[in-house]
Amino acid sequence: MNRILILGAGFAGLWAAMAAARKLDESGRAQTTEILVVDARPFHSIRVRNYELDPAATQVPLADVLEPIGVKWLTGTIEQIDTAQHTVTVKTANDTKVLNYARLVVALGSTLVHPSIPGLVEHAFDVDTFENTNTLLAHLRSLSTQPASAGRYTAVVIGAGLTGSEVAAELPAKLSKLAKNTAEVRVILIDHLPRIADQMGEAQPVIETAMRSMGVEMRPGVQVSRVTSTGVELANGETIAASTVIWCGGFHANPLVKELPTQHDTLGRIQVDEYLRVPDIPDVFAAGDCANLAIDGKNDIIMSCQYSLPMGRFCGHNVAANLLGEALLPLRIDDYVTCVDLGSWGAVYTQGRERKLVMQGEQVKRTKQFITHELIYPPINRNRDDILQAAAPTLATESLENKVL
Numbered sequence: 001m002n003r004i005l006i007l008g009a010g011f012a013g014l015w016a017a018m019a020a021a022r023k024l025d026e027s028g029r030a031q032t033t034e035i036l037v038v039d040a041r042p043f044h045s046i047r048v049r050n051y052e053l054d055p056a057a058t059q060v061p062l063a064d065v066l067e068p069i070g071v072k073w074l075t076g077t078i079e080q081i082d083t084a085q086h087t088v089t090v091k092t093a094n095d096t097k098v099l100n101y102a103r104l105v106v107a108l109g110s111t112l113v114h115p116s117i118p119g120l121v122e123h124a125f126d127v128d129t130f131e132n133t134n135t136l137l138a139h140l141r142s143l144s145t146q147p148a149s150a151g152r153y154t155a156v157v158i159g160a161g162l163t164g165s166e167v168a169a170e171l172p173a174k175l176s177k178l179a180k181n182t183a184e185v186r187v188i189l190i191d192h193l194p195r196i197a198d199q200m201g202e203a204q205p206v207i208e209t210a211m212r213s214m215g216v217e218m219r220p221g222v223q224v225s226r227v228t229s230t231g232v233e234l235a236n237g238e239t240i241a242a243s244t245v246i247w248c249g250g251f252h253a254n255p256l257v258k259e260l261p262t263q264h265d266t267l268g269r270i271q272v273d274e275y276l277r278v279p280d281i282p283d284v285f286a287a288g289d290c291a292n293l294a295i296d297g298k299n300d301i302i303m304s305c306q307y308s309l310p311m312g313r314f315c316g317h318n319v320a321a322n323l324l325g326e327a328l329l330p331l332r333i334d335d336y337v338t339c340v341d342l343g344s345w346g347a348v349y350t351q352g353r354e355r356k357l358v359m360q361g362e363q364v365k366r367t368k369q370f371i372t373h374e375l376i377y378p379p380i381n382r383n384r385d386d387i388l389q390a391a392a393p394t395l396a397t398e399s400l401e402n403k404v405l
């Protein structure tokens with residue numbers, strides 16, 4: 001029996017598995033091919049919700065999505081990809097397996113970049129993964145049991161891009177619930193760029209307004225030189241006492257994909273063609289944050305679930321079509337939107353790469369919640385037809401602006 005092996009069950013990997021199952025089902029040849037998904041965890045993580053610091057509802061058991069459509073999955077750590085031998089080595093809880101494949105989908109996502117700031121790895125929290133978000137949450141809950149100290153309820157967020165802004169916007173309310181005396185609560189958002197949310201186009205002044213109204217202190221143009229167990233030291237010699245330091249620097253591709261013998265971009269991503277094929281490696285496709293192409297004919301992919309999810313759908317369709325000897329579908333996405341959650345203030349929504357302001361304020365929060373709590377979830381009703389139908393290789397074309405509920 002042929003095997004389509006899918007590495008990663010994030011947005012790209014899970015939706016690729018669903019789309020491959022859909023294509024095989026449509027062709028009537030599902031019995032001839034096994035689809036196997038490998039991930040370190042037995043659940044799909046709605047990673048974009050990690051900033052909410054309430055990860056309870058962000059796990060989707062793989063069993064609920066894959067079992068009804070006959071896709072298998074294996075929980076384990078992928079250690080090596082050998083494209084010459086068509087094998088992948090996976091360490092599971094019990095043993096090490098060497099899996100072969102007829103076609104491979106690499107969807108291993110991205111991880112936080114950690115520049116060499118002393119103490120960053122040891123002392124800073126982050127919201128990159130479900131596990132790290134839980135660690136941060138446990139730390140925040142423990143603050144009230146710690147001896148009173150300067151900075152006990154101070155949180156410093158380093159990196160004021162999309163993720164850092166969303167995290168900082170959650171913290172005033174979160175910390176105020178935990179502190180007996182809310183006057184002790186301080187949230188400081190730091191970035192080395194000249195402005196907070198510098199890359200956010202017309203949303204930039206909106207984000208500043210929201211931060212100001214929630215009492216978040218903004219420190220643009222500032223370099224952090226050291227992170228310690230009691231706070232941060234800045235390049236100008238200033239120290240800020242803070243029990244909580246959260247690192248929200250940028251992302252790069254999963255380092256495992258660097259080993260693949262093909263072209264990579266400056267973020268370590270695999271360069272794929274419009275069919276999501278890796279040009280130099282036979283039988284290998286890639287999608288999501290670990291892959292890049294000129295998605296609208298000229299611009300690079302922006303690492304996002306907005307792109308990863310349709311990349312997964314097209315990739316899954318194409319990998320199955322390729323195995324069946326059928327024509328592949330090119331992926332092109334001209335649309336790009338950004339919706340930033342700004343905590344109790346609301347949210348801001350922009351259109352296009354230049355981030356033209358479309359909507360801001362409280363009502364946009366419902367659009368954000370529609371996106372992150374509904375739109376990007378796979379069907380979780382265990383209904384086979386619903387799951388296969390959701391995986392059709394199409395783009396969601398309806399305007400999200402009209403989705404204010």
Ligand SMILES: Cc1cc2nc3c(=O)[nH]c(=O)nc-3n(C[C@H](O)[C@H](O)[C@H](O)COP(=O)(O)OP(=O)(O)OC[C@H]3O[C@@H](n4cnc5c(N)ncnc54)[C@H](O)[C@@H]3O)c2cc1C
Pocket residue numbers: 007008009010011012013038039040041045047048049050051076077078079107108109110127128129163254256287288289290303304305306307308339
């Ligand atoms: C806090 C936060 C907020 C975000 N907000 C937004 C947003 O508002 N809008 C937006 O579009 N995007 C947002 N993103 C980005 C978005 O989450 C990513 O672009 C998206 O998750 C990429 O999907 P992916 O499938 O490529 O990778 P991932 O979702 O990271 O999935 C990769 C999978 O591979 C598995 N894996 C990795 N290495 C191994 C290994 N060695 N062995 C086994 N399994 C492995 C992981 O367990 C994971 O399940 C946000 C990200 C974060 C962290």
